[in-house]
Amino acid sequence: MRTRNSSGRPAAGPWPGRLLLGLFLLVTAVLILFPLVAAFLGSFMTNAEIAAGGKLVPSVWQFANYKEAWVQANFSRFAWNSLFVSAATTVGTLIVASMAAYVVERMKFPGKALFVGLQASTMFVAIGAVVLRPQFQLMVDLNLNTSLWGVILILISSHAYIFFILLSFLQGISRELDEAARIDGCSSAGIYWRIVLPLLRPALGVGALFTFCGAWNEYLRPLVFTLNNPNLQTLTVGLSYLRYGSSAAVQTHYLLAGACLSILPLLAAYLVANKSFMQMTAGSLKG
Structure with a gap:
């Protein structure tokens, strides 16, 4: 049951906790998905691009x-x-x-x-x-x-x-x-x-x-x-x-x-x- 403030309106929910939980889940998702995304994009690069590093998206997509x-x-x-x-x-x-x-x-x-x-x-x-x-x-x-x-x-x-x-x-x-x-x-x-x-x-x-x-x-x-x-x-x-x-x-x-x-x-x-x-x-x- 939600509490009410002095004006009779419902008090705000525990938004700091929800915000921290959302940030934690977001960071976790990025840490898990980033290596997969990097590997997928790297599979379309040339070997020279991968060795040089510093790029996430290939210059030319090598589908071959x-x-x-x-x-x-x-x-x-x-x-x-x-x-x-x-x-x-x-x-x-x-x-x-x-x-x-x-x-x-x-x-x-x-x-x-x-x-x-x-x-x-x-x-x-x-x-x-x-x-x-x-x-x-x-x-x-x-x-x-x-x-x-x-x-x-x-x-x-x-x-x-x-x-x-x-x-x-x-x-x-x-x-x-x-x-x-x-x-x-x-x-x-x-x-x-x-x-x-x-x-x-x-x-x-x-x-x-x-x-x-x-x-x-x-x-x-x-x-x-x-x-x-x-x-x-x-x-x-x-x-x-x-x-x-x-x-x-x-x-x-x-x-x-x-x-x-x-x-x-x-x-x-x-x-x-x-x-x-x-x-x-x-x-x-x-x-």
Whole structure:
């Protein structure tokens, strides 16, 4: 309720706080967007303009940079490999994480608390490249070190944060739906497939976006697993070929053009999953 001054008129709102909040959001937006805008505009410059610096807008727009980046980086091949890895990782992660969340939330089994604790530990213990050697050796033993399936399986195993997203959303789904389905003769698998998964659609959309973006931006593991087979390299690895030309000259303009092209699938994924974000936000506000 707004207060009134001595004249009976409503007193002014907390405009200083709103002004400071607006300025903070504006500065944050500029800091986030400026590098993206600079990279996009730089992708239309010549290499000499980028090296000279001091200019944000190109003197002459070099649209041919994108064509050269596409050809030199074998963009179509690497983009297909990245799409395959990202799509397979996303589908596999959603299946594994949703099944794990359903079992943890709806069933009782020995070691349940230990399982959840192990899942949480993988999120807070950053071991990075330390496990790369054992992972590669494991894929060698499985004869998957020469294919992208080794990378996909490793990325699917890193599903802890998606597991907790789905678990928290699943906790808001009434158990009475499960009980009604069991009365009608539905099995646990049927409840998961026919009831849980449709109701988890907003959380699955958010989880799919996070997983797809993480797999698309993965660099180290695709690099290690495809050193002996360049045709299987992903786009993040292939973009490094644009750094230097045949004469060992720096090609920053082609590198920026390739980077801008590589962002397009991520933007498309966000547009597709945007509705899921809105539904998740609305659900959290209602809760």
